[in-house]
Amino acid sequence: MTTAPQIWPDAKGRFGPYGGRYVPETLVAPLEELEHAYAEARKDPRFQKELDFLLKNFAGRPTPLQFASRLTEHLGSARIYIKREDLLHTGAHKINNCLGQGLLAVRMGKKRIIAETGAGQHGVATATVAARLGLECVVYMGAEDMERQRLNVFRMRLLGAEVVSVNSGTRTLKDAINEAMRDWVTNVRTTHYLLGSVLGAHPYPMMVRDFHRVIGLEAREQILNVEGRLPDLLVACVGGGSNAIGLFHAFLGHAGVKLLGVEAGGRGHALGEHAARMAAAAGYSGARPGVLQGTYSYVLQTPDGQIAATHSVSAGLDYPAIGPEHAWLADRHRATYTAVSDDAAVAAARTLARLEGIIPALESAHALAELIERAPKMPRDSVVILNLSGRGDKDMEILARYI
């Protein structure tokens, strides 16, 4: 059954109660400018044409939807399809959003781009797009993440970006965002902040989602072509939630398609040991609605409202808040969320490598681990799509420790 979905967010950037714009006054006018520039660009066929051209000829879209025959056979499970975002230029879905925002920055006359990065994939994609479009680029990265994703630091520098090490707080993604926001507050007149997930103040959660929506649009057409019907289940990992919402969004109106987001369960259920914001039902503690970095959503925090430390083997999922649209999908039971441990994710990465010849990013391996649990329990003629958001080259040093 197809129902016309209500279009979220509303005019104030709200997804139900979530979202909004909680920023220092200095950033309000620039966010309004961005909102207007994006609204104009969205209506401009020339902008869309240029973006489509780059997505196709520079990034490598469309990405294949591959039937994972050996994995399906091995599990004796539902039919598993893999959306190959890992095959995109720079190795992850992140470039969809970077191209969109990069073109928007050019349109707004901004010559300098800043970004945060966790796993380094968003930083690499931003540095790549900045090089392609001739923009100055500064990437903020937590010192701990620079250590565990060293290869991506080299890539960004080779692409001409300046990588700034962030030593405050937990020295991971959250602190990199803080530092990028401080840069933006200071250099707001010349600089575009190219935020890398469906987080932050309005219009970012909406705009970043729209730039990733192509994932689901392609997947829907592809699955209809090969299976002649819609899938029963979509599975994606959720850091901020951009690859997941990118896959989910085109299916929101199809009530029969179940949506499953997989968060980082880390190494335990106690606050500080995981990054599972929506998996209280699975015993992960510490998440409540709150405000972090511009948006109102579920946030891992202490009882008195200090943001908690998080842990995940994958830097891209190691963040205490979830994008506001996911919180809203969960509240309305349109999507469900669960979490997977570090160890399960690593094991799943190995399984996919050996059975399908694909080394997934550790982030994507979380979605895969949950799928490996679930698919065998589904009828064998049901159809599942896994979003393989990125490839695992960046994770070789971590994976090597487990081999």
Add this chain to the structure above:
Amino acid sequence: MSHLATSMTNESRISRRFAELRSSGEMGLVAYITAGDPSLEATEQFVLALAGAGADVIELGVPFSDPVADGPVIQRASERALRAGTTLAGVLSLVKSLRAKTEVPLVLFSYFNPVLQMGLEKFAEQASAAGADGVLITDVTPDEGAEYRQAMSSRGLDTIFLAAPTSTDERLALIAKASSGFLYLISRTGVTGAKDQLADELPALARRVRRVTDLPIAIGFGISLPGHVSVLVGLADAAVVGSALVEEIERAGSVPAAAEALAARVKLLKGAAVAGMSRREPNA
């Protein structure tokens, strides 16, 4: 005391203080420190020292794990305060204890999440009962602030909103309408922290704000020296000094030494404020 009682309207301590400054032709000094750095007991002594040295309004920073609007000095102070176990509830008890000792206007300066987690109503009730006079939330603008403003004003707390160099005239009007007690004008785009010079655009900016409001205007961010304060004379009703004070606390070897350094710095700055005003008086 009887004089106080007769002049007592429902005006806040903050408004009364600014009215006094206006009638005596003095520019005010607003002093910010982070509560709980290095401990709440120390903060109590610091506030008394600041008030004794002539600070007209005290802003007590509630430490937060992710202070996106702050530069390195206040970031470090927040980290020290959190490591010392400071909570919003603890800061409210500090206010209560201070209120028994001083009439200096007290503003709670916080990021939104700690206040939200306590609950807007509960926070307003407790802050007001403790004797706080106003609240400033860094990451809430009037656009998102309706519920918050309602909760604060129903308990007689002033809501101070920030205005910035990027604010349009329309936004300045919105901010002025939502603010009570005073309006806080950020002197430049950027985070908190001392700078050598104030922005060239500041006089024009201050005049834009003046056009939309009769509220007292306090200008802050980047103010550390008497020279900065002198520049503000005629532009602002008060100067806000924060990072420069927090740095004194960080540098001092002990709590009494820090209290002494804070008092000396405030005397110097307040002196510049008053001297500047009296110099201008004949032409004003």
